[in-house]
Amino acid sequence: MAKPQNQRLIVSTTTSLYETGLLDVLETEFEKKHSSIDVAFLSQGTGLAIQTAMRGDADMILVHDPARELKFLQDGYGVNRKVIAYNFFVIVGPKEDPVGINGLSPVQALTKIKGAGKNGSVEWVSRGDDSGTHTKEKRLWTAGGFSVSDLREKSWYLEAGQGMTATLKLTDEKLAYTLCDLGSYLNNYKKGNIQLEVLVEEGEDTLNVYSAIANNPKHFDLSGTSFNASIRFLDFLISEETQEILADFGNEEFDSPLFNPYIPLLASGSNPEMLQWIQELAYFDGTECPQECRYQEGDLYR
Amino acid sequence: MFDTIMAALGEAFHLIISGNHEVYSIVWRSLGVSGLATLLACLWGIPIAIALGLYSFPGKKLLMSLSNAFLGIPTVALGLLLFLLWSQSGPLGFMSLLYTPIGIAIGQSILITPILVSFTSSALNSTDVEMSDLAKTLGASTFQTNFAIIREALWAILLAVTASFSRAFAELGVAMMVGGNIRNVTRVLTTFIALETAKGEIAFSLALGIILMAIILSITLLLNYCRRE
Amino acid sequence: MSLKLQLNNVSKRYGNTKAIDSISFDAEGNNIIALLGVNGSGKTTLLRTIAGLERADEGSLSINNEELGLPELRKIATLVFQRTVMFSRSVYDNLAFGLRIRGLEKEKIAGEVSKALEAVGLRDLDRRKAKKTSGGEQQRIALARAFLLNPKILLLDEPTANLDVSSAKIVEEIIKNRRTKDCVIILATHNLHQAKRLADEIFHIHEGRILERATPAEFFTNPRNENTKRFINGELQF
Numbered sequence: 001m002a003k004p005q006n007q008r009l010i011v012s013t014t015t016s017l018y019e020t021g022l023l024d025v026l027e028t029e030f031e032k033k034h035s036s037i038d039v040a041f042l043s044q045g046t047g048l049a050i051q052t053a054m055r056g057d058a059d060m061i062l063v064h065d066p067a068r069e070l071k072f073l074q075d076g077y078g079v080n081r082k083v084i085a086y087n088f089f090v091i092v093g094p095k096e097d098p099v100g101i102n103g104l105s106p107v108q109a110l111t112k113i114k115g116a117g118k119n120g121s122v123e124w125v126s127r128g129d130d131s132g133t134h135t136k137e138k139r140l141w142t143a144g145g146f147s148v149s150d151l152r153e154k155s156w157y158l159e160a161g162q163g164m165t166a167t168l169k170l171t172d173e174k175l176a177y178t179l180c181d182l183g184s185y186l187n188n189y190k191k192g193n194i195q196l197e198v199l200v201e202e203g204e205d206t207l208n209v210y211s212a213i214a215n216n217p218k219h220f221d222l223s224g225t226s227f228n229a230s231i232r233f234l235d236f237l238i239s240e241e242t243q244e245i246l247a248d249f250g251n252e253e254f255d256s257p258l259f260n261p262y263i264p265l266l267a268s269g270s271n272p273e274m275l276q277w278i279q280e281l282a283y284f285d286g287t288e289c290p291q292e293c294r295y296q297e298g299d300l301y302r
Numbered sequence: 303m304f305d306t307i308m309a310a311l312g313e314a315f316h317l318i319i320s321g322n323h324e325v326y327s328i329v330w331r332s333l334g335v336s337g338l339a340t341l342l343a344c345l346w347g348i349p350i351a352i353a354l355g356l357y358s359f360p361g362k363k364l365l366m367s368l369s370n371a372f373l374g375i376p377t378v379a380l381g382l383l384l385f386l387l388w389s390q391s392g393p394l395g396f397m398s399l400l401y402t403p404i405g406i407a408i409g410q411s412i413l414i415t416p417i418l419v420s421f422t423s424s425a426l427n428s429t430d431v432e433m434s435d436l437a438k439t440l441g442a443s444t445f446q447t448n449f450a451i452i453r454e455a456l457w458a459i460l461l462a463v464t465a466s467f468s469r470a471f472a473e474l475g476v477a478m479m480v481g482g483n484i485r486n487v488t489r490v491l492t493t494f495i496a497l498e499t500a501k502g503e504i505a506f507s508l509a510l511g512i513i514l515m516a517i518i519l520s521i522t523l524l525l526n527y528c529r530r531e
Numbered sequence: 532m533s534l535k536l537q538l539n540n541v542s543k544r545y546g547n548t549k550a551i552d553s554i555s556f557d558a559e560g561n562n563i564i565a566l567l568g569v570n571g572s573g574k575t576t577l578l579r580t581i582a583g584l585e586r587a588d589e590g591s592l593s594i595n596n597e598e599l600g601l602p603e604l605r606k607i608a609t610l611v612f613q614r615t616v617m618f619s620r621s622v623y624d625n626l627a628f629g630l631r632i633r634g635l636e637k638e639k640i641a642g643e644v645s646k647a648l649e650a651v652g653l654r655d656l657d658r659r660k661a662k663k664t665s666g667g668e669q670q671r672i673a674l675a676r677a678f679l680l681n682p683k684i685l686l687l688d689e690p691t692a693n694l695d696v697s698s699a700k701i702v703e704e705i706i707k708n709r710r711t712k713d714c715v716i717i718l719a720t721h722n723l724h725q726a727k728r729l730a731d732e733i734f735h736i737h738e739g740r741i742l743e744r745a746t747p748a749e750f751f752t753n754p755r756n757e758n759t760k761r762f763i764n765g766e767l768q769f
Contacts, residue, residue: 051502
């Protein structure tokens, strides 16, 4: 039970992470260890999650959009970024797969979908909400040599402008295709919300990396932030126990883990290819957090 | 806070005069969808209101209580219900209303029917006694008396229609759940605001909110102006 | 032959109280009858019953020996309410209402309306919003609106109660000029002087009954009923 003198730690995070239920598990575990801290999660799109933190209405962020994370750090709002976990985006579509993208690479699949869309035989659903998932989708189209602003004018390119679950339902109803993080997909599939199948699986292009960043207490607007609690939470996230929880999460309910812990991967060096992918995507000049964006980091980067 | 509001006011003004294509098309779609919703609601709401306001019949009390109870129906709950009904796997999936502007309009018309019925019937009710005696003593039949009362309550009814339209125009739940906020198809002002807020475009969202309020205010003022004329 | 109105044992109850209790009387055209009585004595209910706005619980009303129901009564009897009610339309539309209902042609209506407005001295007011006119004007509009229907029974409920002295005088003149053999005028008032000035006959209504029926001269000089005496002396209170 929350006691009034407890410190409050507000973490603004993305809907795709929140909707899986992982954060509830983490909250319980964390509060067991730190009974004087109450954790509250704000589930928002990545854009708003970062804005909320910048206004001082949250103490830290847990998001998946490296480019915007870097900007958050560089603008002086965030310190002590840690890469926590990763998984993959998948392209999902109707079981019958009318376009025939099963087993293709993401870019090949998008190219084929665009061709079919032109003929009016299928639709693509975009999150269209500037979320981390949306950013990833735009990067995939761009990687295939397509202009997103041209695509937006096509009638087969639908922009949902909603969270992942709503977007999946829309895709399901329309028998269309969409890009989705694996966690949200499995969550909705197992609940019977959708009949969509995963058609394009993991690859370098669809890597999805989650990071946590504490608010910078030295920033003028953020002096009231619960910095100590943020550091505790960061320590907690990268601890062995928590990383194990991450690795197990979803096994029971979805017969498949939703996330892969990053710390063991980094420590063991057992999968250099994956490590390289992650660092190419989510490291800035070879580091997960530039030196000048660290503050009282303690053992975080040992 | 103050800065954000000033920025939003400036942005709203800019959006209006610059003729931002996307904003304008969304405004027109919102007006069309909620206008259609209001029209539909009038189609069945006004006759029900006349029955409730001017006639006695068995079940009238029950119908009035029902109508009052549904005044505060949560828009998301209604939206969800319609979503399930109209989903491809739902019982009314064959109607193909999900993710269409018509679907939103029908949902909104259901949403505003209780408001329209309550406001209109109470307008008729409050006009009733003296006016109806006057009409009767001047020789009007029951039908002619009711016609005179409806005519007398016309402005109050128009006000009820306007209030219903405003409710439809400003609601989010049905538009989001039934419409799906699909760009260029079912995106209306409120779902656009929700999206831009989720994206963290606070000033832009607020500007859209200002436009929404300005439209509702203009319609109400226009009605008041016409009434005085 | 002049018009004849008959009431036969007419009663009207509201819940357990009898607002009017077995009232019977005859009245002929070319007569003005004043109903006198304290507030709550049943004057208004009697007027409303004769006007066909209330259904009598017992008894019957007839005109020229023909018993009439509510719709027929409403066609031939018109009540001018104590609190004037105006449709939120122009003065012209207010006057034209009853004629339009009777299906008259447009030109005919225009003629009748201007005649009626002329008679109450409000010729220039026809385009004005009725609700924007003064209390005295509204009372005259209400009278004109009733007059132009040529009702066989004209019922007036406290026609001058809310008016200043000069307006009241104008209204009384208008009522006096309205006397014809095809029309019985019944007016409820609590103003003894008005009854004396206008009426050919005075009914004293008390607790839903007619206690006294007499010409003004008799009524004021030689009332038979004890309660009527007390009423005239101002001793009967509501």
